[in-house]
Amino acid sequence: MVCHFRPWEVNDPRSRIGCLVLLLKKLPSTFAETRATPFLTTEIYRKHQPRAITHAWTACTVYHARKPATESWAMRVVYEGVAALLRNPPLPVSQDPDAYTASGHVNTQHLLERLASVQALILYQTIRCFTGDALLSNSAARDCETLLDWALELTKLRNKMDDDLGGTATVTICGRSIQQKPPPSWEDWLIIESTRRTIVQAFLVVAIASILRNSDRESLWP
Numbered sequence: 001m002v003c004h005f006r007p008w009e010v011n012d013p014r015s016r017i018g019c020l021v022l023l024l025k026k027l028p029s030t031f032a033e034t035r036a037t038p039f040l041t042t043e044i045y046r047k048h049q050p051r052a053i054t055h056a057w058t059a060c061t062v063y064h065a066r067k068p069a070t071e072s073w074a075m076r077v078v079y080e081g082v083a084a085l086l087r088n089p090p091l092p093v094s095q096d097p098d099a100y101t102a103s104g105h106v107n108t109q110h111l112l113e114r115l116a117s118v119q120a121l122i123l124y125q126t127i128r129c130f131t132g133d134a135l136l137s138n139s140a141a142r143d144c145e146t147l148l149d150w151a152l153e154l155t156k157l158r159n160k161m162d163d164d165l166g167g168t169a170t171v172t173i174c175g176r177s178i179q180q181k182p183p184p185s186w187e188d189w190l191i192i193e194s195t196r197r198t199i200v201q202a203f204l205v206v207a208i209a210s211i212l213r214n215s216d217r218e219s220l221w222p
Contacts, residue, residue, distance in 0.1 A: 020208055027126045031057060032064040039197035040119050044190055048109070050116035055081045056123045063127055079139075082124045086146065090114045093156045106161040108191060114157070115191075118150045119198050122205055129209040141213060144206045151202035158195040165192070 027037055035042050035057060045053060059081040066074035090113075093099050098110045125147055128140030165183045183189040 017208070017211065020204070021130055021212075024126050024205065024208060025130045028060040028123055029064045031123060032061040037123075037201075039122070039194065039201040041190070041194060044112065044194050045116070048112070050113050052085055052113075052116040052120040055084065056120035060123055060127070078124060078127055081120075082128075082143070085117060085120055085124070086143070089146070090117055090150060090153065093153050099157065100160075105164050106157050108161075111157050111161070111191065111195070114150075114154060115195055115198060118147070118154055118202055121147050121150065122198070122202055125205050125209070129205065129212070141209065144209050147202050148206045151199050151206075154195060154202075155199050158192060158199065161188075161192060161195075 031037050031040065040053075059078045062070075062074045062077045090096070091099075096110075098107055101107050121143070125140055125143065129144075165188050183192060
């Protein structure tokens with residue numbers, strides 16, 4: 001299935017595609033100014049802030065404050081941030097010895113590191129995919145599949161944590177499960193909800209980037 005849209009609607013915030021693109025474009029600046037986005041809250045990293053998030057905030061801040069005289073340096077910070085992140089990708093959950101504790105539960109501290117990597121890549125992708133720069137967009141296109149893979153692996157851990165903390169599940173008419181019990185603590189809820197929002201945001205970035213390239217979405221979705 002190929003998604004068609006009228007190209008001029010991308011710059012029209014009243015259109016569906018234009019509204020989504022505008023929201024995505026604002027994410028790096030919002031993160032630079034507030035250290036938060038709808039899918040990323042500083043509360044979750046109060047005790048330990050992963051390096052991936054620190055580097056992403058630095059890149060977003062430099063990008064947000066760029067001037068014509070500093071444009072090349074700002075883009076270099078973004079490029080180097082992406083390169084550093086991709087040099088140490090999270091292992092697939094099935095191959096990751098740190099994904100679970102000895103008792104078989106999700107290793108929360110390790111989950112946060114993985115979550116931070118996905119959030120950082122989302123922010124880098126929004127800079128690269130939606131600036132209108134052809135070179136940036138082309139380099140980002142190669143990493144959309146990486147973002148999708150990371151998000152899918154993160155989904156496995158979120159579902160497992162949901163099972164660990166939420167008790168029994170009810171299967172809906174759509175075949176999806178909804179946990180009947182709330183997480184036992186606010187901190188647990190924060191991790192689960194932040195992970196859920198990050199996964200949704202990753203899917204949105206990949207999907208919109210794919211639509212703008214006039215690609216077949218089914219080639220990206222397993």
